[in-house]
Amino acid sequence: MGRARQRTDAPLNRAIRIGLLGGSFNPAHGGHRRISLFAREALGLDEIWWLVSPGNPLKPKAGMAPLAARMASAAAQARRGPIRVTAIERELGTRYTVDTLRALQQRFRKRRFVWLMGADNLAQFHLWRDWRGIARSMPIAVIARPGYDGAALASPAMAWLRHFRVPLAGFRNRGEWSAPALVILRFDPDERSATAIRRADPDWFADHAGTSIRDQLTRRPVSDEDMPSA
Numbered sequence: 001m002g003r004a005r006q007r008t009d010a011p012l013n014r015a016i017r018i019g020l021l022g023g024s025f026n027p028a029h030g031g032h033r034r035i036s037l038f039a040r041e042a043l044g045l046d047e048i049w050w051l052v053s054p055g056n057p058l059k060p061k062a063g064m065a066p067l068a069a070r071m072a073s074a075a076a077q078a079r080r081g082p083i084r085v086t087a088i089e090r091e092l093g094t095r096y097t098v099d100t101l102r103a104l105q106q107r108f109r110k111r112r113f114v115w116l117m118g119a120d121n122l123a124q125f126h127l128w129r130d131w132r133g134i135a136r137s138m139p140i141a142v143i144a145r146p147g148y149d150g151a152a153l154a155s156p157a158m159a160w161l162r163h164f165r166v167p168l169a170g171f172r173n174r175g176e177w178s179a180p181a182l183v184i185l186r187f188d189p190d191e192r193s194a195t196a197i198r199r200a201d202p203d204w205f206a207d208h209a210g211t212s213i214r215d216q217l218t219r220r221p222v223s224d225e226d227m228p229s230a
Contacts, residue, residue: 014175015112016047017043017112017113019114020114020115021039021050022051022100023050025050025052025053025070027194028074028076031191036116043171047082048082049086054089055095063202068212069209071087075216084217085217087222096128096130101134101138102137105138113138122158123148131157132160135164135182139178139179139182141183142184143185
């Protein structure tokens with residue numbers, strides 16, 4: 001039997017639904033793919049876009065691999081899946097998530113987006129620039145992550161967001177999405193992490209030296225010259 005056709009086309013009566021997963025992907029790993037496929041199925045999404053950050057303001061630049069290597073690791077993990085790997089922030093000229101999401105909504109007006117984040121990010125979400133603006137711009141789906149659920153539920157952001165929590169079934173079946181809206185997704189925990197991979201293999205990106213990869217959304221090439229900004 002042939003491979004099942006990927007669902008990337010929305011029914012004619014609704015907009016295409018995209019899940020956005022942002023991060024450094026330093027490196028990407030199987031856990032990223034697993035939570036993406038799970039979220040896509042749970043939320044009834046058509047695609048997942050991995051937003052590979054040129055430089056995360058909340059993370060130290062030391063130890064950050066070149067963008068091309070991180071993109072290459074993400075493309076390898078996303079291979080043959082309903083996932084697009086992009087560093088579109090370079091083209092948009094945005095640095096903060098709130099600005100990136102607004103720019104994406106302006107550029108892709110026929111798409112409907114939901115922001116995907118792990119419980120570890122929810123625990124520090126109140127530190128993000130204009131985090132309430134993010135919540136008001138599109139729905140948020142939070143995915144359980146081992147060791148972070150308690151901090152996430154007790155976080156300042158959750159104290160505000162819990163008023164907008166909606167059940168998964170109600171969210172999935174909505175004809176149109178509205179925001180703020182928070183959905184909590186729970187599934188078998190995946191304990192893989194980029195930190196553990198870097199600890200075991202600090203030079204993991206050497207395998208991608210000299211890599212030139214094409215952005216799967218903008219179609220622009222990304223090379224080793226694209227280093228994290230100083």
